[in-house]
Each structure stands twice: as structure tokens, then as C-alpha cells.
Amino acid sequence: DADVTQTPRNRITKTGKRIMLECSQTKGHDRMYWYRQDPGLGLRLIYYSFDVKDINKGEISDGYSVSRQAQAKFSLSLESAIPNQTALYFCATSGTGNTQYFGPGTRLTVL
Amino acid sequence: DQQVKQNSPSLSVQEGRISILNCDYTNSMFDYFLWYKKYPAEGPTFLISISSIKDKNEDGRFTVFLNKSAKHLSLHIVPSQPGDSAVYFCAASSRSSNTGKLIFGQGTTLQVKP
Numbered sequence: 001d002a003d004v005t006q007t008p009r010n011r012i013t014k015t016g017k018r019i020m021l022e023c024s025q026t027k028g029h030d031r032m033y034w035y036r037q038d039p040g041l042g043l044r045l046i047y048y049s050f051d052v053k054d055i056n057k058g059e060i061s062d063g064y065s066v067s068r069q070a071q072a073k074f075s076l077s078l079e080s081a082i083p084n085q086t087a088l089y090f091c092a093t094s095g096t097g098n099t100q101y102f103g104p105g106t107r108l109t110v111l
Numbered sequence: 112d113q114q115v116k117q118n119s120p121s122l123s124v125q126e127g128r129i130s131i132l133n134c135d136y137t138n139s140m141f142d143y144f145l146w147y148k149k150y151p152a153e154g155p156t157f158l159i160s161i162s163s164i165k166d167k168n169e170d171g172r173f174t175v176f177l178n179k180s181a182k183h184l185s186l187h188i189v190p191s192q193p194g195d196s197a198v199y200f201c202a203a204s205s206r207s208s209n210t211g212k213l214i215f216g217q218g219t220t221l222q223v224k225p
Contacts, residue, residue, distance in 0.1 A: 004154070031211050033211075033212075035215075040120070040217055041217060042115075042117075042200060042215040042216050042217040042218050043155070043200065043213075043215040044215070045212060045213075048210070048211070048212065050211075056210075058212075090154050090155070092154075094211050097211075098143050098145070098160075098204045098206060098211055098213070099145065099157050099160065100157070100211070100213060101157065102147075102154030102155045102156070103154050104152070104153055104154045105152075105153070105154050
């Protein structure tokens with residue numbers, strides 16, 4: 001079984017809708033991250049969390065919110081989706097080192 | 112401002128030859144560098160890393176070189192295989208900041224032709 005799972009894998013939604021992307025991990029890591037990938041821009045950090053009480057904004061947090069429900073679960077929400085949030089979204093985890101382990105990604109399309 | 116840059120969007124090499132992927136960074140506080148490989152419909156997977164106290168790290172067919180004075184690192188794949196065809200991302204971090212945050216380059220798509 002995969003160490004980092006993301007649901008859904010694909011989602012098409014409409015402008016203005018609220019959507020939640022979920023991430024679960026079995027690696028026992030404290031640190032979790034959310035990134036988005038856009039063509040030509042690489043991966044950009046949206047939010048990160050060191051534990052359930054520690055949430056931090058990344059470089060592109062506007063329009064997003066997160067919830068760390070447990071050590072193993074980290075959710076990303078788009079309160080009111082807009083077309084330029086169409087992207088690939090990745091969740092990642094890390095232990096005390098700097099190597100991060102990624103989930104398979106969610107392809108989100110906002111019409 | 113892009114702190115980590117991969118200036119070549121794509122690279123094509125023949126099977127068996129060497130692939131060289133390049134990455135430049137601007138932030139002198141970066142002291143740990145990683146390469147990730149990404150296949151379509153999958154998440155990035157860790158490939159190899161290097162600390163700033165080293166100038167070379169090797170793992171099988173993969174070698175990463177770091178030139179701190181030039182703020183440049185490169186990934187060498189020898190020999191290249193068709194299964195190496197993927198998008199490669201370099202990433203940088205500052206371990207002294209203790210945030211674990213990675214700054215990624217834009218990625219280079221490698222195609223290895225049989």
C-alpha cells in the first residue's frame with residue numbers, strides 16, 4: 001500500500017464551488033505539505049504543518065485553507081474555486097530530515 | 112523571484128549515453144539539494160541529494176555535482192536508459208531554518224531514445 005495517499009485523484013468542479021482535497025500518510029511523519037504544480041513553474045508550496053497545532057502559510061496560500069485533523073491527515077480546501085486554481089496538487093510528508101515523500105497527486109479542473 | 116532555476120525545459124539523449132541535467136540557485140543560505148523524478152500521473156519520487164559540505168554524491172548510475180561558488184548543481188545519469196524518461200526537478204533547502212521547506216525548479220523533461 002502507498003505510504004502517502006490522496007483523494008480524489010481527479011476532480012472537475014465549477015467556479016465558486018467549495019472543494020476539499022484529502023491526504024493521508026502511514027509513514028508516521030510529523031511534517032506535511034501541500035504543493036501545486038503548474039506547467040513551467042515547478043512545484044510551489046501552499047501550506048505546511050509540523051503537527052496538528054502548527055500550520056504555516058507557504059508562498060501561494062491565498063485562496064486556500066488547510067486542516068490538520070490528525071498526525072496522519074492533512075486536508076486542503078478551496079473555499080470558492082476559480083479557474084486559475086486548475087492545477088496538479090501534491091501532498092508530501094517528511095520526518096526530521098529534508099527529504100519529502102509525495103503522494104500521487106490530484107488533478108483539479110475548475111471550469 | 113525564482114530562487115531555483117532549471118533553464119532547460121527539455122533534453123533528449125540516446126540510450127546508453129550520458130544525460131546531464133542542470134540547476135542554478137540564487138540563495139546562498141541553501142545548504143541541501145535534492146533531485147526528484149516524476150513520471151506522468153504519479154507524484155515526484157526522491158532520487159538523490161547532496162549536502163553543501165560535499166561537491167559530489169553518487170548512487171549507482173546517478174551522480175550529483177555541486178559547485179557552490181557558481182551556485183550550480185547538475186545531475187549525471189550514466190548510462191541513460193529509456194526508463195529514465197521523466198520530468199526531473201531539482202530542489203533546495205536551508206537546513207538551518209529547520210522548516211523542511213523545499214524550493215523547486217521548473218523541471219526538465221528528459222527523453223531517452225532507444
